[in-house]
Amino acid sequence: MKIKQLSVFLENKPGRLSVPCKALAKAGINILTLSLADTRQFGILRLVLRDWQEAKKALEAAGCVVNVTEVIAIEVEDRPGGLERVLEIVEQAGVNLEYMYAFTFGAKDKAILVFRFEDPDAAIKLLQAKGVNVIGGVDLFGRASK
């Protein structure tokens, strides 16, 4: 159920983002989704890719420092309140959500979001028990290639 996410450290300086992007382009690796978190000094580029091992190699070869974390992909109703329902479950259970961001693709009326929990296994158990659709890697990558 868990999906690997790569994080890349970037200094907050012009032109820094193009280094990892170029490395992935050169290796012919497609980015499924990404998010960029930044402070005044530095940023973290988070990536979800199909072949994360190859991507990690390519990024490291380009001199990037890469961290691998497990995240989960959750399908929510693409309508007002769709995300709120999931957040409510998380909040009530007191599970710590670190951050989240969205995929650019989804099924009709559905959106897919990436959630980074402190404890992903506990979060999966909780969400599935509440009937939330947690999407595994195979399913996710299948949808991405449609």
Place this chain on the structure above:
Amino acid sequence: MVEQWNDSPGGFHPASAPDYLPVAQLRDLQLRRLQGIVGRAYENVPLFRERMNARGLAPGALRSLEDLRKLPFTVKADLRDTYPFGLFASPMQEVVRLHASSGTTGKPIVVAYTQEDIDVWTSVMVRSFAACGLHKGDIIQNAYGYGLFTGGLGAHYGGEGLGATVIPISGGNTDRQIMVLKDFGVTAICCTPSYFLHLMERAGELGVDIKKLPLRAGVFGAEPWTQQMRRRIEAGSSLKAYDIYGLSEIIGPGVAVECRHQDGLHIFEDHFYPEIIDPQSGEVLPDGAEGELVLTTLSKKAMPMIRYRTRDITSLAAEPCPCGRTIRRIRRIGRRSDDMFIIRGVNVFPSQVEAAMLAVEGTLPHYQIVLTRQKGLDQMEVQVEVTAEFFTDKIRSLEALQARIVHAIENTVGIRADVRLVEPHTIERSQGKAKRVLDQRNMA
């Protein structure tokens, strides 16, 4: 010589008399004092005794000043290894003061003074002020930090000993410094040269014309500075900027000072015997040659220092100074033979910063210390290359890590540094080894 009631300010200061000893008498005095101090160190300090015994030397072996070359050097690590009191030659009952300065690994080095030592220190500080043309009636604003650092109390007692009025304002609080400078009719100030530049700038912002103040002398030290900086200070103020040199291991400020000719620092040779050595071979170099300054205390009771390697690079000038002093001069110190740097009057070794990072992360990343000067104040930035070991996907953890490093450095070094996380391989390597300190302080 003691100042008399009818000595007139601005003339020859009686306290300066030892500065003008005939050379033959000075050398005789030095030799006798040297024999005494080596005997004292041998008898009371195991480290000195063991090292001399290992070379088959007894204190009686010193028959001339040249014989000093046979004695082993003392280095900063010796003070650290014997921390805190291992090099004391006096029982604690006779020690009236302790000071401490930063060492190489977090532990400070501790120095001790008997009352006689304090009196010598005061006398060399009186002679320092006198050499800068100060006298009774001057109002000295002492902006060196008071505390374990020797700068504050050294200048304080010297100023009082001179008979001047001392304002013990200590460091910091720039606006208050300027108010006191203006309102108290201050005629002389003691601080680091970079701090005085900052005071000048701030005074300008506050609309205080520093050129119109009665300030006529600045006794600046505790950090390296240049001739260009002196010109900037003197052009922007009414004072003459004098360079003063000293180090805690020897006594504190007052080891050497410039006279009114401002051409090299007269070293108070009757208390501190100078040698210049080749820092690689340890060979003593002739007067005029550039090398590392090595000092031997000639009178210090509580903590004699035999051939202490200062790591400061300079040369000795034996030719007479137009002021008439016979004590030799050292050239202004521009650099050091190790990687220590001085920031805001505090000695810092890159190894201290390393120790702090090791304590936080358990591993040592590539790093570089970048020194800059902003508004006359020295800033230290530590750039740390992010490694896979401590990189995480969470901003929060990286910021927490930054904060931990800042805290650890402040605890070890006593200076707050900015910590900047940088991408791998961004710190320049020379021959595979990173240059640890990048000093971008504009000395001009």
